[in-house]
Amino acid sequence: MSTPTESDAVDSFERLGLTSYEARVFIALQQLGSGTARDVASVADVPRSQVYSVAESLEDRGLLEVQQSSPIRYRPVSVDEAQSTLRSRFEAQEKQAFEYVEQVRTEPAGEEEQEDIWTVRGRARIDDRVIDLCSEAEERIIFGARLPPLVTDELERLLETKSAEGLEIAVVSRTAEIRQRLGRIQGVTVFTPPDHRQDDERSGRIVVADDDTILLSVVDDDGSETAIWSAGSLFASVLIELIEAGGEAHGTRG
């Protein structure tokens, strides 16, 4: 995560909704402080003839100001001002988009009696799904993982809350760091899985919530994580029973 280059910055501005020319002109003006179309064109490496229209568009977006003179001079708004302008634009769009979605959405199909197994790719998204599934638990949660980064702060807090609410929380890990970290929480029981279970050789995580919700993930060689999960399905129940049969039988307290 090194410091961004100019082209990184241009790309980012493009993803924020500017065109490549707009991004380059804006950056050039921030470098120059202020300048004419010619100045901007040479620094931004944008055809001079295009600077006029691009600047006009940037003026519309509130990112620069125009001096009515000959030659026309341009001046960027302050960095803070530009940032807050873009941000409020984003928030307005976000609001409009999600306001509509909130109106028309229907509950994600009651988690019952559908034999659905879903796939989630990417650590951050799996983090989210883990939190989501644990939040819905009403009786107990079993959490297992080998890699410490898979235990997020948010999960830790949630387990604490859930434990305080009276849920039974069990943590299974071969990693002492994880056992210690989560074991500190009042009411959480930690287990060490037996060494000879090879399905635990692969790193990843397992979450069981109540007796009908399960999530299993694996971490690939390249570090990317993929998870499957299911809630309220027969499939989930069966899988959970299988795991419990193996797990509880061999699990070692502590």
Place this chain on the structure above:
Amino acid sequence: MSTPTESDAVDSFERLGLTSYEARVFIALQQLGSGTARDVASVADVPRSQVYSVAESLEDRGLLEVQQSSPIRYRPVSVDEAQSTLRSRFEAQEKQAFEYVEQVRTEPAGEEEQEDIWTVRGRARIDDRVIDLCSEAEERIIFGARLPPLVTDELERLLETKSAEGLEIAVVSRTAEIRQRLGRIQGVTVFTPPDHRQDDERSGRIVVADDDTILLSVVDDDGSETAIWSAGSLFASVLIELIEAGGEAHGTRG
């Protein structure tokens, strides 16, 4: 500002970086809860054959999950999750873009001895510029306006701060509401301009900061506002002197 329609929502999602198809598929899935490509295609009004690739792209963005089965089923992430995903994406881009700009920018050309007059269009941007110019004032601020909406809360707070710092603050308005509102602030003196000055017939605002910074705006018939401003220029000084000659001579305390 009525409630958004579907096409408004699609437009907004597009401005947030999705394609039209992506927006429609996402919205359709929020409506459906979950469904197959066929379901989605009919609700989203997107060619079925396109749903697969579009959904894949949405999965990459973390906006939906895929059920590996036949037929493939799709399921959106929760609205909150989608929103925070998009927001953190935005913030990452924003950070990268502005981090670079912060590095390379130069101070906006010391506000001295340049005969520059800048143009700003749009009420919100003029609000910003007003705040900016007042912030830089070191001795005194004169503010004038007829329309109450042109006095923002932020300005009111800033004037209070500046007044507390010992700056001389004068408010000129023909509107009682404005005189009362800003007159409350400790240390602020309010004036009523004489009726016979026709250049005050047009609504708009005037800001004078110290003796070298000035902003003048006019409000068009259609309500749009345009301002010119100048800081540290001879032009500004002269203009200020002109206004003061007229203003202080005829201004009525109160």
Place this chain on the structure above:
DNA sequence: GGGCAGTTAGTAAGAGAGTAACAACAGAAT
């Protein structure tokens, strides 16, 4: 005249919207 300012037209390349066709497969009818 010559260089610079600002404007305009026009081309080229790419992304996205929309259409059409195809192989693989499942179930139903024969």
Place this chain on the structure above:
DNA sequence: ATTCTGTTGTTACTCTCTTACTAACTGCCC
């Protein structure tokens, strides 16, 4: 079994619009 039918998932292709980029033209001031 076998043919028929409809569906799934994939691919190729067209059309259009935006944007990057080029080139020219007009007017102006020295």
